Amino acid sequence: MTPAAAARAIADAPMEQLGFATLDHQRALRTGVPEVVFGPGKTTSDLVAIASRLYARNGLVLVTRASPEGSEALLRAFPHARRYERSGIVVLRRRRLRLRGRVLVVCAGTSDLPVAEEAAVTAETLGSRVEQVSDVGVAGLHRLLAHRARLRDARVVVVVAGLEGALPSVVGGLVDRPVIAVPTSVGYGAHFGGLAPLLAMLNSCAPGITVVNVNNGFGAGYAAHLVNVGGRAPARRKPKG
Amino acid sequence: MTPAAAARAIADAPMEQLGFATLDHQRALRTGVPEVVFGPGKTTSDLVAIASRLYARNGLVLVTRASPEGSEALLRAFPHARRYERSGIVVLRRRRLRLRGRVLVVCAGTSDLPVAEEAAVTAETLGSRVEQVSDVGVAGLHRLLAHRARLRDARVVVVVAGLEGALPSVVGGLVDRPVIAVPTSVGYGAHFGGLAPLLAMLNSCAPGITVVNVNNGFGAGYAAHLVNVGGRAPARRKPKG
Amino acid sequence: MTPAAAARAIADAPMEQLGFATLDHQRALRTGVPEVVFGPGKTTSDLVAIASRLYARNGLVLVTRASPEGSEALLRAFPHARRYERSGIVVLRRRRLRLRGRVLVVCAGTSDLPVAEEAAVTAETLGSRVEQVSDVGVAGLHRLLAHRARLRDARVVVVVAGLEGALPSVVGGLVDRPVIAVPTSVGYGAHFGGLAPLLAMLNSCAPGITVVNVNNGFGAGYAAHLVNVGGRAPARRKPKG
């Protein structure tokens, strides 16, 4: 394909103007996953309108961090939608995907569960088989070692941790799989809202660890899904039918 | 496997005491890749001693950021070693691996080349097929669009950028593959040694992007290799022979 | 003009003491635009009193970030005033200006709209013709490329973006006009309330980009107007009549 052809493919891509938003319907073709809706800063009616258009087109809508009002409005408009309580994620889909591979989501403490849930629901919604291991922080190593077989069987491991963010380094030393680290804002004082574990994870002594933004369970689940299915998401081909 | 069995496997692992260092020979078994040597802060004689022991055991040694004296000493001791000039990485290996898959390393400017080289050499040394695209920053988009076919063919894309670090977001919007972003320290003033692109990459509007530390080409190449080969590194099984 | 004459011109300038405020009525003469009122931290009665004096003198009042109570009081006192809902800006003017030139205000996401509106209303109130393009973030480049003709026709482009703040660099690579970049606080975690896009914009690889404070749509609209009309604001000469 020549550059001109590539550029043409980009420029002729379908999009839809809603006035307050420009929906990128070509995204699913281009990247394998339809546009995801970031809840904060959108009115209730905006949310429902955007979700309706995306659902009609792709059969799959993921809304992250929906406010209580926003998710109630979505549930009224789409009675078959599902809201996950800890993380506030809302999922609409026309049909369930056949789950593939194996993503393991590990978290250090119970306070990290909302972020872990966001990661797990995202990866599963996109078509990955997901398992979770919770509350296995490094101050009690045997809790993690007890799950060593599950660590070994995953294709990719998402590790969610607040406080000092040490868990990804320990996990990274145990497995031969990609590890995606998610710092959380769980902590206080010199934690600076997640800066402490973020810096820790970026400086990990275990090689091969990559990091996402503080509390970005969605981003970690999305990346983990891409790794798990070998890049190309089945979600792209399935829900179109 | 019970927790006790898992823990036993860990604790009985072979290691070697050099006095100033504790070599983790079991690492290759556990994670698929032997220990890598971080050059800074090690004396010339330490470097050669460590490299000798690791080479004898694993047939593969990777030394990153070797000083000129350090790499000269390594090249004298191991005449078949190879030093890469831009990045200062030194590689010793008993046999070449058959390269698999496809990792694409993209960089925004020519000043980012040392970091891009570190990523490319790391991934290739571990057994991945690697291609590079250079100097395609976002201020001249057509330079990137010209390589769209190569972007599509890679299993994972490493994107290296300094200054504002915008390139990973643009690449992430074009491909359906995992994107690993590497901020570099190329910049000045309010760049704060790489903080600016690091924050940009962590806040990317394109989902699925994961990030490594500033200038950490090694970490990005390592992670990209794990993603490329589906987790388990062939390096583990090959060089043992 | 000698320094002494210049200084005399400054020192004899008209001002008006309100006790809690010192109104700079000479400002319109000196800079072409009357004083603008920053809403936060002023009581309702202060706001109305200041607006009354400025209106009487200049025929044009711009109040930014008015609180709900503040803008209601202004609307009661000046029934012909107009409040813009997203940005909270309130405008009073005796007569409409004939709009000149062309300012284009581009924003990356729907959450950036309040800041974009503040920029657009400011520039238009001062006498510039303004157009807006919304929700064209860099993760879907075709949405921006579709507006290339409008980019080319503007005399100055204001680019509003949160998250990683990459959009100004891409726009700056496409046009031969001054680009004014506005970072927004849209984001979370390592976004640090707009620090991430602020740093990105200050380090842009596209030359000619200048930057204003986080969420400072007013400042960007004001500067864009000055650029658009060749410096001197028509607002100065018109509303005096």
Add this chain to the structure above:
Amino acid sequence: MTPAAAARAIADAPMEQLGFATLDHQRALRTGVPEVVFGPGKTTSDLVAIASRLYARNGLVLVTRASPEGSEALLRAFPHARRYERSGIVVLRRRRLRLRGRVLVVCAGTSDLPVAEEAAVTAETLGSRVEQVSDVGVAGLHRLLAHRARLRDARVVVVVAGLEGALPSVVGGLVDRPVIAVPTSVGYGAHFGGLAPLLAMLNSCAPGITVVNVNNGFGAGYAAHLVNVGGRAPARRKPKG
């Protein structure tokens, strides 16, 4: 023009592969100014090679922050090139442009002169008429007031200041022209390498001030030129002949 046509125009743009660099020859067409070369991090031979290709194509080369070795090599290769001592900028051009408009570059102290020179040389090289006023910091206001006529005659004012960076606010209160503020790293202690004046300028109480990165005289001069000539640079049309 349709999006597809726009994208085609982008993708068919001429570029030139030098292996270590991808020259964007279309840049002059697209933005009115050819690519500018950032000196740091490039080898002497790279610099000369890049400058040769750009010169052959555009007849105009601007190299910023060239090292002593780099600029000597450039001067050997291009005997008619000119190096400016304070700022280290090197200029090659086939023919002098006819200078237009008026850009005023003001600096607060003698230590800010290198940055002021970079701004002035950049704007003049691109085709703007430039004047300079130096050492007029706010602790001795009469030094600035003595130049009030020149402030009034400029189409755009670049204000360069280190320490507390107060000068742009004072200038912004005196003129009805766009003011571009450049913080410098002149200072110590809690100056943090230019952070103090950068923050001051971003928070200026005088509206219409836009800001560039610390010590970025080049960026300020480039933006000032675009404003001065009404956006489109004459440099684009002239040196092609």
Add this chain to the structure above:
Amino acid sequence: MTPAAAARAIADAPMEQLGFATLDHQRALRTGVPEVVFGPGKTTSDLVAIASRLYARNGLVLVTRASPEGSEALLRAFPHARRYERSGIVVLRRRRLRLRGRVLVVCAGTSDLPVAEEAAVTAETLGSRVEQVSDVGVAGLHRLLAHRARLRDARVVVVVAGLEGALPSVVGGLVDRPVIAVPTSVGYGAHFGGLAPLLAMLNSCAPGITVVNVNNGFGAGYAAHLVNVGGRAPARRKPKG
């Protein structure tokens, strides 16, 4: 006086244990001013109890940043106390002092008035004659120049400013008196709650400027009083009678 005698004087100093507080009654002897009460974090009953004991002993109580409940309780317990509305400072004193010298408190904008009031009330309560000049920010220099005679007549000038904090530098260039600069938290975005003007004031190009913490009107008024009266506070000798 020998060290031992000095230490004895310290150690035998009177203090009073309230259980939750250790009142330093010797402070007035040692430093010329009785202990001042910082309101935040103290319960209503604590506030009243502490004020009662200090009043009985020193005849002078200053409570800063009292909460609405706290100051109401104080006003009920001490009907002759006075609360200043903008700053929340509460003053109890047995007798008015004869005011001495002259402290000038200048502020840049109306939003800085609460901090300016805290400074003015503190200095006056301790026995200084105080004048105020308000809303004379540097974007309209003539407003400040109109007060030049008052600047010249003061023994010490307190300058309160938010946003970029440029006013102290301009004042410092006009007077031959000590200037005490107070940054305020008035601003947004890259203001970081007062960090921007704090850094600006610490880096002022006008010599002789000293700085206090953000919003610390009390500290500035206290220091200004000490400077104004030549160090030793008359408050110490007067209210004892």
Add this chain to the structure above:
Amino acid sequence: MTPAAAARAIADAPMEQLGFATLDHQRALRTGVPEVVFGPGKTTSDLVAIASRLYARNGLVLVTRASPEGSEALLRAFPHARRYERSGIVVLRRRRLRLRGRVLVVCAGTSDLPVAEEAAVTAETLGSRVEQVSDVGVAGLHRLLAHRARLRDARVVVVVAGLEGALPSVVGGLVDRPVIAVPTSVGYGAHFGGLAPLLAMLNSCAPGITVVNVNNGFGAGYAAHLVNVGGRAPARRKPKG
């Protein structure tokens, strides 16, 4: 003990899965103190369930920073539990320990009392004899010197201070015992929520001072107890009976 035996001991350790939590019952054996419950981010029912299980197993539960609802639920479920009002710590224990040694908790101001209480209650609950000295900040040295005998008699001193955090340095110069410094968030402006005293304490000129996180009274009390009893906590052996 061989590594394998050590690892077995770790891996066979008892733990209890509550679904949302993994209780580390072996902790008391391993470290001498049972798991402590960090209140924030846990639901009321979670808190009660976790406390019940830990109490049944260890006879000692410490819940820090319980919300009002959380501590009420705990008090309903365990009528003999005790809640400390200032710090919000809740303690359940089957039997009182015989207190040993001597820990002195010193605080600089009354606003630091909540953190000092958290430290004192923690150390006492674990089995240390604790004394407190309050409101002895460095601006009135004689208040501290009056307690010099108690400083000398303690085995370890916890020093709690906000504002500039100078007290640990002064105490550290007076005693020959370990000093544990706790910065608090008491302050404003350039205090940055405790960063100022944290940095001060880390840079203390008095040797032997160690530091915990901002407001971390619990951590300081825990460490002080370990030092006081010579490492091994009696709590471990007592409540098992």
Add this chain to the structure above:
Amino acid sequence: MTPAAAARAIADAPMEQLGFATLDHQRALRTGVPEVVFGPGKTTSDLVAIASRLYARNGLVLVTRASPEGSEALLRAFPHARRYERSGIVVLRRRRLRLRGRVLVVCAGTSDLPVAEEAAVTAETLGSRVEQVSDVGVAGLHRLLAHRARLRDARVVVVVAGLEGALPSVVGGLVDRPVIAVPTSVGYGAHFGGLAPLLAMLNSCAPGITVVNVNNGFGAGYAAHLVNVGGRAPARRKPKG
């Protein structure tokens, strides 16, 4: 005096253009002290030229932080000049002033001596009588208490401290005089080049402390002189004769 007259006085003030510098000869009239020369960033010939002009006009020149080459050139040009070794300050004066009042400069450690010397020499050069007390950090309080009589006799105290910067708080609690605190860069790690003591001093619990920039002995000495002589500097009237 009317505003117009004030402005005229400013604008007619004498100044001298050196091309690279604009000397503010009116400064001595306006503020009581002639311009001071900040050494860094000026060439040797610039330094000598500026010093010559200032000396001819005012009979007093103070150059701070002169480089070794710069101060040698000054000493060659002005054989009667004096260079102070620790601080690098160079002083030229036509006649010695009669010293007045009393400034006490206290420093915490021997490493702080260069900054203390800069403060002491500045104040003395301007006409203040200065005493120094050195190496009396808070970890050994008796060293400071031994000098209590000198603390009491000073009109103003400059306190210089690195590390945690606690000394000003202790001094401020002992005296009834203005205290000017100077943080130094003496420290390492989490000292961040003086940030730790700077923050500590800004947050001091002792009221009346004002602060200057890190290592700014000059500014502290200048301000102390103004306080010591009651504002107006004798230096202004003396050396003119």
Add this chain to the structure above:
Amino acid sequence: MTPAAAARAIADAPMEQLGFATLDHQRALRTGVPEVVFGPGKTTSDLVAIASRLYARNGLVLVTRASPEGSEALLRAFPHARRYERSGIVVLRRRRLRLRGRVLVVCAGTSDLPVAEEAAVTAETLGSRVEQVSDVGVAGLHRLLAHRARLRDARVVVVVAGLEGALPSVVGGLVDRPVIAVPTSVGYGAHFGGLAPLLAMLNSCAPGITVVNVNNGFGAGYAAHLVNVGGRAPARRKPKG
């Protein structure tokens, strides 16, 4: 003891004026350990003079971070002094102490050895028995588990780590002894010279961990010694004989 008696004891304490230094000879009486000399910023002759006086008085001198010239001068002046190469610490002592207790110094990587040595030498010089375990970072847990018996036998554990600083949390979960964590500056990029592990250690999920400044092996060794010997240092009583 009354406060007055306590204060007298402080004020009559012996000290020695060296002009540039005030030696605190009473320190050994007051705190059990003589003054320690911080090498940086002291001239060679200062170092020797201070060491001579301290040695004569206390029979024990510890100089940290001596420059090569400084330590050579010390070794010439005191031929029996000992210099430790990695850390640059120099020790002079009249007689060896009988070592007591057991301090364990653990470090994560070979690059952390200089800091670990500083801690070990400090504690041993003061009279503690010290053991070291090196290069046992968390990415290879079995290396640490192999030393579990030694961890259990120590009275206090010093843990030195750079990069992400995770090791103290893992050690803290394994032992029932006080753990003193030392972050090091080993790392790059978003490590910020040790900030990353410093924050991690302050936020550790393992209770009882206290922290010292970056690279402050001396402080950690000093504190560990105080803990190890139960507070009072034998060094105080021994070397006086």
